[in-house]
Amino acid sequence: MQARVISSSSSSGGGACATTYEHGAHLTGWKASFDGDKDAVDVIFTSGSAIFKPPKAIRGGIPVCWPQFANYGPLELQHGFARNCAWKVTDEKEGSIEYTLTYDDIDDEQKAMVPGPFTLKIRHVVVDGTRMRTYMSVTNESEKELEFTTALHTYFVVGDITKTSVSGCKGLSYLDAPPHGSASSDRVLVDEDKDEKITFAGELDRIYFNTPNEVVIHDDARSLEIVVRKSIKGEEHLSELPDAVVWNPWIDKSKATGDLGDDEYKGFVCVETASVKNKIKVPARGGWHGHGGWTWSTAHEIEVRKK
Numbered sequence: 001m002q003a004r005v006i007s008s009s010s011s012s013g014g015g016a017c018a019t020t021y022e023h024g025a026h027l028t029g030w031k032a033s034f035d036g037d038k039d040a041v042d043v044i045f046t047s048g049s050a051i052f053k054p055p056k057a058i059r060g061g062i063p064v065c066w067p068q069f070a071n072y073g074p075l076e077l078q079h080g081f082a083r084n085c086a087w088k089v090t091d092e093k094e095g096s097i098e099y100t101l102t103y104d105d106i107d108d109e110q111k112a113m114v115p116g117p118f119t120l121k122i123r124h125v126v127v128d129g130t131r132m133r134t135y136m137s138v139t140n141e142s143e144k145e146l147e148f149t150t151a152l153h154t155y156f157v158v159g160d161i162t163k164t165s166v167s168g169c170k171g172l173s174y175l176d177a178p179p180h181g182s183a184s185s186d187r188v189l190v191d192e193d194k195d196e197k198i199t200f201a202g203e204l205d206r207i208y209f210n211t212p213n214e215v216v217i218h219d220d221a222r223s224l225e226i227v228v229r230k231s232i233k234g235e236e237h238l239s240e241l242p243d244a245v246v247w248n249p250w251i252d253k254s255k256a257t258g259d260l261g262d263d264e265y266k267g268f269v270c271v272e273t274a275s276v277k278n279k280i281k282v283p284a285r286g287g288w289h290g291h292g293g294w295t296w297s298t299a300h301e302i303e304v305r306k307k
């Protein structure tokens with residue numbers, strides 16, 4: 001599998017670069033760099049046990065969950081099929097790469113999961129030394145409405161999960177998943193998170209609704225803050241993903257996950273910009289001449305700051 005590395009085109013970019021793959025349009029790593037420094041800081045986690053063999057999704061990085069997040073939708077396939085497919089590179093320039101997946105690229109089983117032709121685009125951009133973005137767009141070229149749930153399922157490196165917290169979710173309602181091995185896998189609705197920050201002392205798997213623009217990971221072991229932003233200055237025309245998923249598998253689930261090292265849970269947390277509660281609906285193309293289809297687009301930005 002060929003890795004494509006994109007480096008920042010900004011003069012302040014220093015050693016900042018990201019590694020991406022056609023498989024899943026997957027970004028597997030992003031190194032940030034402060035003040036143009038060549039010493040890069042790893043921000044995005046990929047498992048040392050990840051399997052780089054399609055159709056298996058790569059464990060870590062930024063899996064694109066589409067056309068379904070987890071089991072939120074009609075499909076049996078957890079997180080949809082986009083992360084399992086071979087995408088095509090459709091644009092590549094300094095600091096930026098665009099991958100595209102269309103109806104023609106997927107197999108019959110996957111075609112049965114969508115109403116008809118579509119174009120899905122992912123663009124990863126290394127903005128400067130400390131910021132990167134992922135843009136996503138979905139064009140519905142079919143004659144039926146296209147509805148989906150989705151997430152940019154980002155795995156972040158942290159120095160020590162027990163010295164990590166996540167802020168921005170206080171006061172929000174969320175769906176809480178029971179721990180691995182429980183008799184029921186049904187999530188429970190919690191009306192209000194009363195804690196100032198989310199901390200980690202066991203498996204944690206929550207879907208927060210209507211999150212603010214910024215959710216922040218406090219990586220105290222590395223004295224870093226990682227900001228996950230769903231609205232980008234100058235790009236207000238893009239739709240905002242309303243929800244955020246926070247996940248760490250802890251010990252038992254890590255052991256049960258073949259492509260994740262038993263101890264690796266200590267070194268990452270997932271904070272995923274998502275739309276789970278409300279399905280995104282892209283209207284049917286309509287029959288009139290020259291109308292290729294309606295497009296829905298979104299993006300997230302990740303910024304690293306020193307504490």
Ligand SMILES: O=P(O)(O)OC[C@H]1O[C@@H](O)[C@H](O)[C@@H](O)[C@@H]1O
Nearest residue numbers: 070078079153177205245247272
């Ligand atoms: O093992 P997968 O399919 O990549 O999913 C990993 C995790 O993804 C998270 O988004 C879900 O909230 C978890 O429930 C799930 O375990």
